[in-house]
Amino acid sequence: MVSILKNNEKLTPYFFYTRFLKDVANSIITEGGISFKLVENGDSQIFDSNYNIEPITIPLLLSLTEQLSKFYKKPINLSLYNNQATKHVLNFLYKSDFFYIAGDNTNPYHPHGRKILNFKQEYLGDFxxxxxxxxxxxxxxSLSENNLAQKLEEYTAEDDKRDFLISEYSYIVRDHFQDLLFDNANTADKIDLYIEILSELITNGVLHSRSNTFALMFVNKFATKFSISDNGIGLVESLKSKSPDFLYEPLELIKRLQEFTILKINTKILENFNYIIETLYYSSLKDRRGLFDLMLSVVLKSNGYFRLHCDNAQIIISSRMQKELIDLDHLRNQLFDIHRKLLINGDSVVSEMPQMTALKESILDHFVLLYQRICNKYNDDHKFSSVRFFNVKFRGVHIEVEIPNN
Structure with a gap:
């Protein structure tokens, strides 16, 4: 049985990736299955135990649990304990709707239960x-919510489906997160930008990744933090399905990266990392704000950090990489301004093709340089580098962001 929360360890995304995923994998290998208990010491050592969870870890936990429940074709057992040591964390998980979403709730005043965890309801009380x-x-x-799957049947083109979902999620995301974004000086004047980006990312999760998506935003006096997690097809399969257009040739950055070798690691794990970089490059060329713009806004405009995880690899971008990102930010803004001008004026793309192509080639070159610098820093000191590699695969796309509250 795997303990979700360890005594005197706050379950942050870092410990989720480095400790918890290993515990889950070891349990599956040694015990042939998986079950959870919420806290390490249960009902023993009550007055010597302390349990805590970083709120933005919750979407990661739900995403992993949903993957496991799909694999075993049943809810995963979770042992709960309601005592002096657990009441604070139980209270937060309960009132953040964790148990409603993970359990079998049918009450329409709370989120519909996904039936991915099996636990005793009687422990959820006396908070x-x-x-x-x-x-x-x-x-x-999820496409199962608000009759979205049925509404999508009215559209045949993928772009039309995407546009419809973004328009739907723009209202939902604003309702969910606008007040939280307003409470941080670094996001209060960029609310529309963040709503646009979050709507895009959620649409990618439910439409292109063909997955349910979990998200949570948390604000305190120090920072705004949020995470988005899906357990869909991941970046590799998603990018392999992309069609070429006048700016993007599928996997063109990866082809450039394969011309040289800097990191001597497992080829499959290296592929995960290369596809993360390709994803950011692809996002930098699009005519709508997305993942790359989120990274730039968080790191360059707010001095925060951005983490993107896929399968066995993740990249962590912080203000230490501002120098490498400033040129890319400038090029991206130039290209995006042209996209917007074409959209507003209804002009043909032909007139802007030479300039857009030149910008695209420059962005491609800068991504190659960024990749080389990240890899070289990893070789110099992997402990403090911007890239992490893991033996345990965590399927899907997982994004975490922290924006200081100045």
């Missing part, structure tokens, strides 16, 4: 009076 902020909740997005 402390403290009530967390009402919008510090796990959000669940």
């Amino acid at each position: 402390i009076a403290n009530r967390p902020r009402s919008d510090h909740r796990v959000r669940f997005y």
